[in-house]
Amino acid sequence: DAKTTQPTSMDCAEGRAANLPCNHSTISGNEYVYWYRQIHSQGPQYIIHGLKNNETNEMASLIITEDRKSSTLILPHATLRDTAVYYCIVRTRGYSTLTFGKGTMLLVSP
């Protein structure tokens, strides 16, 4: 799997958009970008994934650059409950397992 680079931590004010960056400069054409988060002591929660196009669901938006070397996860209106470690994962097509890195600790404050 391609390696990903994320900031160690980020802060966000409640109600504002949280933009979490991820670099995956060695990504190849058949690799998907996945985002998960882990709220303290809970199981990882699936957020969103994409290959080339931008994606949006009820939780978040995923913006992938045209060259696919980086992406941004956007939580449009962060709440205190969004405080968690966010993992950006590049998953090779045809290979099922997810390799978790250290992720970004997002702290949402009042």
Next chain:
Amino acid sequence: NAGVMQNPRHLVRRRGQEARLRCSPMKGHSHVYWYRQLPEEGLKFMVYLQKENIIDESGMPKERFSAEFPKEGPSILRIQQVVRGDSAAYFCASSPTGVEGTEAFFGQGTRLTVV
């Protein structure tokens, strides 16, 4: 539709005992993955199973650990002769297929404490 169910949520074992962790995947999911998270560390892949088959066990310790996913019933992660270093949170995930582009959903984990 119930999510991935893991039990027990908490398990205490004395050194040398056996630990059995169970994972019931989401309905319709036939692919199961086990991960371990040591205290203050990240999630580490252990094993990937389909019904009655081990697909990838590259993350499993060579001794004392085994996993199965029988035709009927939950997936089981078995740790024999537990040691203090086995104390960790063990998470199970399931997906409907192993095909790219499918998401995997995680359970709430089993927290194993070896005393």
